[in-house]
Amino acid sequence: MAAQVVIFTLGQEEYAMPIEVVREITRLGEVRTIPQAPTYVRGLINLRGKAIPLIDLHLRFGIDREQATTSENTTLTEKGFALITEVHGNYVGFAVDHVQEVRILNNIVPPPPLVTASFIGGIVNLPDRIIIQLIPEQILESSEVQGLSQLTA
16 A cells, blocks of 8 residues: 655654645744643644644654643743644644655555554554654544644634
8 A cells, every 4th residue: 555645753763644635844832831721732823823832742642742831931942843634624733743745655564463542543664764654634533623623723
């Protein structure tokens, strides 16, 4: 199976999302925090006048990351990138460290049965690296996306 994907990093690991669900790639700037939001919701970003919820994939996936945050500010300037996607009919940004490339990946194999995370769609074993393909629609439950969309209404 082959697919055109956006390859990005979270820490030392490489992941991919299908290009057809990525609407835009943008550098992170100002992020407005949301009090009492789930820990994986970094806040809202403004994209040409539209508020987009930003999901921290490090926290969502349980990946360690050193992060300097301050609880005193309601606005943080972030480093990294956001992959703006459409999930269940709503725009959602996924915070990633770096966007590596857009390319066609061949030989994407389903994850082994012991991998139970529904958001992992496949694994690509290249000669020099392994890339995990994600299914953005499975990263968040539809009820979570609906809750996030109410923040931007």
